[in-house]
Amino acid sequence: MKTKHYLTLADAEFLLNQAHAYAVENSFNVSIAVVDETGNLLAMKRMDGASPMTANLCLEKAKCSAVSRRPSKLFEDIIRGGQMGFLTMQTFHGMLEGGEPIMYEGQLVGAMGVSGVKSFQDAEIAQQAIEMFLGQVN
Template sequence: MKTKHYLTLADAEFLLNQAHQYAIENSFNVSIAVTDETGNLLAMKRMDGASPMTANLCLEKAKCSAMSKRPSKLFEDLIKGGQMGFLTMNTFNGMLEGGEPIVYDGQLVGAVGVSGVKSFQDAEIAQQAIEKFLVQVH
């Protein structure tokens, strides 16, 4: 029988706090969501000054990344390249980058989604949080 890794609430809060701290250090006002491997919300934070719309977008980015096991930017690139004719999201603004999968010991355990600044910066925030998390758990 295999061992299945999963995110605890403490893990989700650690990820959320790391992303929040990175956003503060860079003067970004964003919303951040952490989901489990199925795309279900574990923890979320909308920073003061972040647009209300970013709360839903960060969750959608995290869900997309968790369910596909890939960075959400992949789908943005496919759409821009004309390889994907449609995409269903509750609020799709054309910029999907910002959802990043969390892979631990070869297993998808969740995702982080960020929205509120340029899409590459959203992804950067998520990536930084995940990197710090993976260092902390090893």
């Protein structure tokens, strides 16, 4: 039988705090969501000044990344390439980048979604937080 790794609430809060600190450092006002490997919400934060719409978008980006096990930018690229096929996102507004899977020892343990600045900056915030998290876990 295999050991299954998973995110705890403390892990999710660490990820949120890392993303929040990076956003503050760069004067970004964003919403941040951390979900488990099934796409269910573990923790979320909407910074002062972040648009109300970003709260739902960050969650959708995180869910997309968790269920696909891939960065949500992949789907943005597919859509822009005209190969939409299937995609359901309740609040899709054209920008999907900003959802990042969290992999630990080859297992998906969750995902993080960020929304509120340019899509590449959303992804940068999530990537930075995940990198910090994985660095302290190992």
